[in-house]
Amino acid sequence: MSELNFMHENISGIYNYCDRWCEKCSYTNRCLLFKQEAEREIKYILKGENETDSEHYSKLLADELKDAEKLFNKNSDTEDFLDSLDDDEDLEFDEEEDEDDFEEFLDKNEPNTNDKKKEFNPLIHLAEEMFKELERYYDTAKKHFPQEVKKYDTENPLTKNLQVLSWYIPQISVKIRMCFWGKKQTAKAKSKLSKEIEDEMLNVSSRIAYVGIQNCLAALTEILVKSKELENETRLFLSTLKMIKKMFVEEFPKGQTYKRPYFD
Numbered sequence: 487m488s489e490l491n492f493m494h495e496n497i498s499g500i501y502n503y504c505d506r507w508c509e510k511c512s513y514t515n516r517c518l519l520f521k522q523e524a525e526r527e528i529k530y531i532l533k534g535e536n537e538t539d540s541e542h543y544s545k546l547l548a549d550e551l552k553d554a555e556k557l558f559n560k561n562s563d564t565e566d567f568l569d570s571l572d573d574d575e576d577l578e579f580d581e582e583e584d585e586d587d588f589e590e591f592l593d594k595n596e597p598n599t600n601d602k603k604k605e606f607n608p609l610i611h612l613a614e615e616m617f618k619e620l621e622r623y624y625d626t627a628k629k630h631f632p633q634e635v636k637k638y639d640t641e642n643p644l645t646k647n648l649q650v651l652s653w654y655i656p657q658i659s660v661k662i663r664m665c666f667w668g669k670k671q672t673a674k675a676k677s678k679l680s681k682e683i684e685d686e687m688l689n690v691s692s693r694i695a696y697v698g699i700q701n702c703l704a705a706l707t708e709i710l711v712k713s714k715e716l717e718n719e720t721r722l723f724l725s726t727l728k729m730i731k732k733m734f735v736e737e738f739p740k741g742q743t744y745k746r747p748y749f750d
Contacts, residue, residue, distance in 0.1 A: 503746040609733045613659040620655045630715040647705035654698035661695035689744040696741030
């Protein structure tokens with residue numbers, strides 16, 4: 487870790503509550519995670535190294551993981567550590583979410599009874615199908631509007647809204663899985679404190695997923711109005727997303743009302 491950890495203007499743990507779209511965020515100057523990533527890019531430039539050099543990038547990540555592991559090993563079993571705390575003891579909880587790693591973690595830790603297939607979850611399945619549909623939808627838009635899509639003009643309603651869909655739909659899929667995992671973790675929590683922590687993480691994930699759904703609904707609605715050539719595909723996309731919203735709200739109602747610090 488660098489001196490960035492000690493910069494007093496940083497907001498502690500703010501990166502736990504965001505949707506990671508840093509280009510749209512007004513708090514990057516107070517976010518440690520953003521500064522660390524910017525610092526990493528600067529190191530590449532100063533050393534004249536290629537950012538696509540996967541070997542060097544892997545080494546850089548490995549070094550950072552070693553630092554994190556040292557901290558983690560101070561409490562050999564995090565869950566037991568939380569359970570051992572008194573309910574009134576203060577604990578600052580700042581967990582950086584790495585969604586790709588988290589998705590892999592979910593795959594590895596999904597309960598497996600007698601090697602049977604995982605239990606089918608209609609909401610997760612629908613969200614993953616929508617993720618797959620995004621690529622087809624984008625290709626259709628590119629056929630009808632090749633120049634507009636190619637330019638990535640953020641002033642253009644179509645390209646602006648395609649950008650929204652491309653950002654949030656993959657995130658929605660991951661966050662929905664995280665919500666179900668968080669629900670299980672909350673139910674398993676042994677102490678009041680650990681239950682509160684797990685519940686807070688669940689609320690954050692559900693809020694981010696819900697905001698993403700709302701943003702995508704708005705984007706598709708605008709495309710429907712302004713891009714008649716995509717009317718059939720957009721209506722189909724909208725119906726799928728509305729179904730996901732209905733199922734999600736029934737399963738995780740707090741996503742509608744939870745207020746994230748600084749963002750809601």
